[in-house]
Amino acid sequence: MSEEILKRVVGKIDSLKDYAVNLMLEIIRRPAVNPAFGGEGEYDRAMFLLDEIKQWGFSDIKIINVRDPRAKNGVRPNIIAYIKGETGDKLWILAHLDIVPPGDLSAWTVTKPFEPIIKEGKIYGRGSEDNGQAIVSSLVAAKALLEEDIKPRRTIAIALVSDEESGSDYGIGYLIKHHPELFNRNDIALVPDAGVSDGSFIEVAEKSILWSKLRFKGVQAHASMPHKGLNPHRIAAEFILLLDRLVKEKYGRIDPLFDPPMTTCEPTMVGNSSGSPNIIPGEHEVVFDCRILPEYNLDKFLEDLNRLFSTIKSVYEKKIGESLFPQLELEISMRADAAPPTPIDSPIVSSLVEALKTLRGLSPKIGGIGGGTVAAFFRRIGIPAAVWSTIDETAHSPNEYCVIENLIADAKIIAYLMVKT
Ligand SMILES: [Zn+2]
Known part of the structure; x- marks a missing residue:
């Protein structure tokens, strides 16, 4: 990738900062508590996002609704937004729409869970970090590419899925089981749903x-x-x-x-x-x-x-x-049962390492964790998947927040992967 393209994308993402912050606020205002925990599900949030992105110029947007009588309108929506690349091999970016309930309301001392506020560079609210940051970062990266008219190397597939917090039977698990045609062996995947506060850990395996x-x-x-x-x-x-x-x-x-x-x-x-x-x-x-x-x-x-x-x-x-x-x-x-590990020399890992080095001067640690992420769904069908993001690990806690700077910085890493991998 030429330096010039990278500069343009990074500059564009910087200019989208206010947009990114607003998008995060709007997402938090539309709770998508998983029906397994008594919530109404992802419908409102999904429709809002669909409406938001439909004019951006994605090559295709697929909506796969999975029936679930417990959820609002009886469906659990999954959205896949594509940008056609130089090849048909895909870079998947998987973000989940659903959230866990707020828990003990009295423990939310900064703001109420679904009334987001910005304080000291952080956005507080349930679902901000888990998994709002992945939704916003991946969409903002795509928006930057689309507005700058930059063609990605691989075909980009941003999947905004339901039901990650309760087994993924209505989300990525459903897509893989009932729509195998969406995936192929040369695809790779990023799952921005775990990480450390400086972004220096890439998860490739689990016990x-x-x-x-x-x-x-x-x-x-x-x-x-x-x-x-x-x-x-x-x-x-x-x-x-x-x-x-x-x-x-x-x-x-x-x-x-x-x-x-x-x-x-x-x-x-x-x-x-x-x-x-x-x-x-x-x-x-x-x-x-x-x-x-x-x-x-x-x-x-x-x-x-x-x-x-x-x-x-x-x-x-x-x-x-x-x-x-x-x-x-x-x-x-x-x-x-653990999925087979993602090889550390697979392109999703090497590009992520390169992106972190180039954009942040980091030499990330590549490793495994004690158990279970949705990356396993990809790994089981032979698609190398890396789990990575820059977060303070406030997911599922009261006063959950995301750091605005991370939101933007992660969008840049994702954009780098889109252009380069
Ligand atoms: Zn999550």
Whole structure:
């Protein structure tokens, strides 16, 4: 890209600052609380944005409404705005329309959640950072290109989607499942929905998450007569220690992309049915939160948990009445299998690194996180996706805000990607 084009785009974005700020205020004034949390959904916000952008000169704007009787007008809208590029391979920029509820209103001390105000260079309101900043930055970058009549290298697809906060069944998950024709293997994607306050972290990978509840069943007895029962605490304690060893030995790979760089598996909650110091309870429950490096298979991991229990069982096994103890009930309360990581040499990552270096003088850290973003949807269908933005991480908190300077600076990075990648 010539220096001259870059200068023009950057200059244009600077001149659109007031526009960007106003757009953010208008977005916040149209709450789009996800119906999963009792809100009316994204309809009003989506229609407002559609109306806003339809005269800008996008090559095409697709609207894909997904039926949902809980939402206003029975639909969850998804908007895709295209700018035709030199090639048909796309650069996706994914921003989500929906928001979480405000939470405890008394904790909103700067302003009310849907009455945005500007204070000390920040715009306060629910949804300002999550994900208003991505909506505004990506649209302002597109506006700059369109007004300057600059053709992007790849075809740009800005996707303003529903339902990110509750599983994406009505959003990107729906589009990928029911409209596979929209995507192709040479596409790349940016998801500006997480980041750090100076923009120096690019997320390319995530660990799998497994929340499991293990209920160890022994046999209740008087604590002075342990031989008449079977103490499930002891079984659980052995299990916890053996699992620790298993994770270190069999799942022990170190991957410096992640912090911490290894699989972790922490017992977080325990419970039992003993109401008294002199009762050996019949059950002991342990909940584990495991964050597993993406190269390991969760089904195999679960098999290993069961095998571990069998090992312990063979030592303690006891027939009481007609049944054999101890027994194990394993319940999975949450499972998210990690998508394959985005290769760090893929063009979305290298261009982002280059953009941050050129425009901000930054050498970003490229890494993985402990779990789940919507980038996984792209990664699962083979589209490299990077998660990046410049934010103070106020999402889902009271007094959520976005920094106006970041709004503009991120638009410039996005524009750089549009022109260059
Ligand atoms: Zn978000």
